[in-house]
Amino acid sequence: xxxxxxxxxxxxxxxxxxxxxxxxxxxxxxxxxxxxxxxxxxxxxxxxxxxxxxxxxxxxxxxxxxxxxxxxxxxxxxxxxxxxxxxxxxxxxxxxxxxxxxxxxxxxxxxxxxxxxxxxxxxxxxxxxxxxxxxxxxxxxxxxxxxxxxxxxxxxxxxxxxxxxxxxxxxxxxxxxxxxxxxxxxxxxxxxxxxxxxxxxxxxxxxxxxxxxxxxxxxxxxxxxxxxxxxxxx
Amino acid sequence: xxxxxxxxxxxxxxxxxxxxxxxxxxxxxxxxxxxxxxxxxxxxxxxxxxxxxxxxxxxxxxxxxxxxxxxxxxxxxxxxxxxxxxxxxxxxxxxxxxxxxxxxxxxxxxxxxxxxxxxxxxxxxxxxxxxxxxxxxxxxxxxxxxxxxxxxxxxxxxxxxxxxxxxxxxxxxxxxxxxxxxxxxxxxxxxxxxxxxxxxxxxxxxxxxxxxxxxxxxxxxxxxxxxxxxxxxxxxxxxxxxxxxxxxxxxxxxxxxxxxxxxxxxxxxxxxxxxxxxxxxxxxxxxxxxxxxxxxxxxxxxxxxxxxxxxxxxxxxxxxxxxxxxxxxxxxxxxxxxxxxxxxxxxxxxxxxxxxxxxxxxxxxxxxxxxxxxxxxxxxxxxxxxxxxxxxxxxxxxxxxxxxxxxxxx
Numbered sequence: 347x348x349x350x351x352x353x354x355x356x357x358x359x360x361x362x363x364x365x366x367x368x369x370x371x372x373x374x375x376x377x378x379x380x381x382x383x384x385x386x387x388x389x390x391x392x393x394x395x396x397x398x399x400x401x402x403x404x405x406x407x408x409x410x411x412x413x414x415x416x417x418x419x420x421x422x423x424x425x426x427x428x429x430x431x432x433x434x435x436x437x438x439x440x441x442x443x444x445x446x447x448x449x450x451x452x453x454x455x456x457x458x459x460x461x462x463x464x465x466x467x468x469x470x471x472x473x474x475x476x477x478x479x480x481x482x483x484x485x486x487x488x489x490x491x492x493x494x495x496x497x498x499x500x501x502x503x504x505x506x507x508x509x510x511x512x513x514x515x516x517x518x519x520x521x522x523x524x525x526x527x528x529x530x531x532x533x534x535x536x537x538x539x540x541x542x543x544x545x546x547x548x549x550x551x552x553x554x555x556x557x558x559x560x561x562x563x564x565x566x567x568x569x570x571x572x573x574x575x576x577x578x579x580x
Numbered sequence: 581x582x583x584x585x586x587x588x589x590x591x592x593x594x595x596x597x598x599x600x601x602x603x604x605x606x607x608x609x610x611x612x613x614x615x616x617x618x619x620x621x622x623x624x625x626x627x628x629x630x631x632x633x634x635x636x637x638x639x640x641x642x643x644x645x646x647x648x649x650x651x652x653x654x655x656x657x658x659x660x661x662x663x664x665x666x667x668x669x670x671x672x673x674x675x676x677x678x679x680x681x682x683x684x685x686x687x688x689x690x691x692x693x694x695x696x697x698x699x700x701x702x703x704x705x706x707x708x709x710x711x712x713x714x715x716x717x718x719x720x721x722x723x724x725x726x727x728x729x730x731x732x733x734x735x736x737x738x739x740x741x742x743x744x745x746x747x748x749x750x751x752x753x754x755x756x757x758x759x760x761x762x763x764x765x766x767x768x769x770x771x772x773x774x775x776x777x778x779x780x781x782x783x784x785x786x787x788x789x790x791x792x793x794x795x796x797x798x799x800x801x802x803x804x805x806x807x808x809x810x811x812x813x814x815x816x817x818x819x820x821x822x823x824x825x826x827x828x829x830x831x832x833x834x835x836x837x838x839x840x841x842x843x844x845x846x847x848x849x850x851x852x853x854x855x856x857x858x859x860x861x862x863x864x865x866x867x868x869x870x871x872x873x874x875x876x877x878x879x880x881x882x883x884x885x886x887x888x889x890x891x892x893x894x895x896x897x898x899x900x901x902x903x904x905x906x907x908x909x910x911x912x913x914x915x916x917x918x919x920x921x922x923x924x925x926x927x928x929x930x931x932x933x934x935x936x937x938x939x940x941x942x943x944x945x946x947x948x949x950x951x952x953x954x955x956x957x958x959x960x961x962x963x964x965x966x967x968x969x970x971x972x973x974x975x976x977x978x979x980x981x982x983x984x985x986x987x988x989x990x
Contacts, residue, residue, distance in 0.1 A: 402886055403984040423890055430888025441883040441987070445591035455887050457585060502887075 349509060349542055350376040350399060355408035357394055357565070368394035369405065370565035378509070379540040381533065381575065383556035385548055391565040392546035393514055399544065400433055400512045401425045413509070430459060434503030434541075436513035440495040442487040448474060448498045449483035455506045466505075473501045477531055493524030500528065504535060511535075513545040517552055529555045533575065589900035592873070603869045604909045607963055610862045611913020612920060614855060614959025619921045619949035620929065621851055625844050626808055626950055629833070631710075635771055637836045638677075638708045638802030639811045640818065645829040647799060648836075653682060653754050653792075657828065660798025661785065664701070667801065670821055671814075675804035677704040678785060682759060682792045684751030686731075686781065688739040695735060695781050697749060699788025699798070708802040711769050711782070718743035718767030725784045729763040732777035733770040741765055749781075753793035761791045855959060863966040867973060870902055874974040881978060882986025895975040902971035906964040913960050918951065925949045 352375075357368035369391050376382055384392040397403040398410060401417050410418040417428055429435075442451050449470050456466035474483055477497040487495050496516060503511050513532070517525035533555055535541050545552060553559055554575070561569040593600050633639055642663070644655040657663065664678035680699040685692050702721035706712035711730075712720040720730055729747060731739075741747060745765050753759040763783060771777055789796065803818070805811045811832065819830050834841045874881075881894050928946025935945045949955075 397984050400886070402987075403982075426885065426888050426890040429886065433888075435883075435886050437883070437987075441880075441886075443588070443880065443884075445595060446588065450585075450587070454585075454588075458887070458889055458893065506888075 349378040349413055350374070350544075351409075351411040352395075352399065353409040353411075355395070355398060355405045355410065357391075357398065357403070357405045367391075367565040369398065369408075372408070372565070372567055374560070374567065374570075376542060376544060378542055379536070381536045381543045381555070381557045382545070382560060383553045383558070384544065384546045384560050384562060385553050386562035386568075387548065389564075390562040392548075392562055394565070395562070396512050396514055396544060396546050399510075400435060401429055430455065431506065432509050434506065434508035434511040436496070436499050436503050436511060436516045438515040438518045440487070440492070440499045440519075442495055442498055442502070444487050447484050447486055448479060448490065448494075448501075451487070451498055452501045452505050455502060459506055470501070470505060473505050474498075477501045478527070491524075492519050493521070493527065496520060496524070496528055497531070500531060500535075504539070504541065507539075508541065510542045510544065513543065515547055515549075516545065517547065517549055522551075525549070525551060586900060586904070589897055590904055592877075592897075592901050593905055596873075599869055599872070600905065603865050604905055604912070606862050606865045607906065607909025607967070608913040608916055610858050611909060611960040611963055612917035613858070614963065615914060615917025615956055616921045616924070616949065617851070617855070618959050619925070619951050619955040620947065621848070622952065622955050623925070623948050623950040625847075627944060627947055628844070629808055629840065631944075632837060632840050633833050634708075634710045634804065635773060636709055636711065636776065637833065638675075639805040639808070639833050640803040640815050641831045641836055642801040642803070642818065642822070643799065643829050643831055645827050648829070648831060651681070651799075653752075653799075656680070656754070656794070656797040656799050657801070657825075659796050660801065661701070661796070663822075663825075664704070664801045667803065667818065667821070671817060673803070673814075674704075675707040677701050677708040677802050678798050679800050679802060680785060680788050680792065680794055680798040681800070682751050682753075682788065684749040684759065686735070686739065687748045687750070688741045688745065690740050691738065693735060693738055694779075695731075695749070696779050697751065697788065697792075698780060698782045699785040699792075699794075700782050701785050705782070708804045711771060711776070711780075714769040714771050715767040716770050718765070720767055720769075721782060721784055725766070726787050727761065727763045728766045728787075729781050729783050730767040730769060731765060731781040732779065733768045734774065734777040735779065735781065736765070736768045738778070743767060747781075751792065753791070754795070754797065755793045757793055759792040761787070763787075855962075859959075859963050859966045862963050863970040866902060866905070866967040867970040869905075870898060870971050870974040871977075873901070874898060874977060878981070878986050878989035881981055882983050882989065885981065885983040885986065891979040891981065894978040894981075898975040898978065899968065899971050902968055906967040909967070910960045910964045913963070914956060917960070918956060921949045921951055921955075925951055 352372055355369045355372040359366045359368055372395060384395060386392055398405050404418055409416055420428060452470040452473055453466045477500055479494060479497055517528060520528060529552055532543055536543050557575050558572050560567055644657055647655040660678040664676050667676045668674060678701050682697045684695055684697050686695045702725055703723050721728055743765055746762055747765055748762050751759040805814045815830055815832055822828055884894060925948050928948050930946045
């Protein structure tokens, strides 16, 4: 059963007098539990496709279906609800809420979902433990390293038990060790929790973890191949 | 705020401590100023009412029902002294004084002037009027005073007479007979009210009764209440007591002194205009703070929208921040305002020159702010309300945000 289906997606941007193509008739189907990497040079359309799938941006034309629901036609409110309950985001710059602690950042989405205080506190502790941040629950983002912040961001993304995690250049600000740890974490979540991952990256080490590699250029998909993922032994 | 945390709103407030404290400080200053000003305003109105009413009219007057609109001699009340005594006895109230009013031509050896002659009960007049205490030459009337008169200082000057001199008056009695007499000036008073000092003369009610052929009738019974709040209750008691007496009207001070009420209303209007300016200034300060706060967090709001928050959640967050900031300003402002105002309500408040005026016109030498729930809460609550209104604009801006554009904001 397919979880995401994009049909003939087009998106253009205006930059001064110039019209830039973000997506050019993109067709893509991502099944539940897949681990997909979108690769390509800057401006190839990776982030635009992620934003469209995540309902953060609307395509000029085409359709996006998630579990049979056409999300590109949803109004702001239902679209926000869809993101809240189905999608977890991991951003390049972590985008944690600076005034909240690691624990509170992880609890935040659950709180918006209406999860009871005791339940979400326990769940947040468990997830922080799972991502290797025991003892750092009460630290604010500014007191954590880049790798630790990204782990909190991942914990926040998966705390609401999303069907899909969209990650945009998640390792761009991390060193080699932190990148490997993060990708191992993603692989583990994908394998054990059947969470679908779509990761936009131009980092070859990240691509190596993917089961499916989609290459983009000028807003088009130029290749879409399955591959054997390489898992880091660390 | 069902979903978004109050904790987050509170912490957001303190991202820029100095900016938040400046805005809260403006609220504290304006709230404490409003508490003090409104309390002082209420206190000064009470003093103004007391001073005006105690000079002459009293808080309540019993009159013939037509006397207020048509103050003719024939519109009188029978057995005025007995009625006043009945009020004293049955209401256990000493501040009751019967009066009768007539007009006459007063003459000294050199000059003549038209005057108002007021017949009073010398023993009780001091309880309903400040004039007996304002005698600055000679003395006031005594219990058994008969052909004696106390006149205003301006009248004395105009007639060129002094204490101990004789004065002749000629008027018209109740039965249209001549009301004439020769009386000795035993004292002159200075009320500070030009009309009274120029026109008023007081004699004992017994003497007035005989001179003006009143046959025990009079024109009013002045009553002074313990305080302004007690007036309505006292008026109702008097009405209940004298309900069987025909042609009688019990007049509230607002009917007796409509100008005083209008003056208070006019003062209140101009004061509230000033308060409104202050409240608007504070509201703009809040608007500025919250707008800056929203603009600099655009990227963060974009992230929150990406995580699944709706614009309504974000708006409520901004309004919650303003609510917390206003509440802080409200509580601290009321506390500071209360302490200052309470202290001044105990020791009194005065300005240079007030003491001299007070001695001269038998007035209190200090003003005492009156703290009550209205003076304490009205101004600060309006500041809080205006602040919340001011936050609507930055809060509604969030409805225009698109997540992907907001996250690109610098």
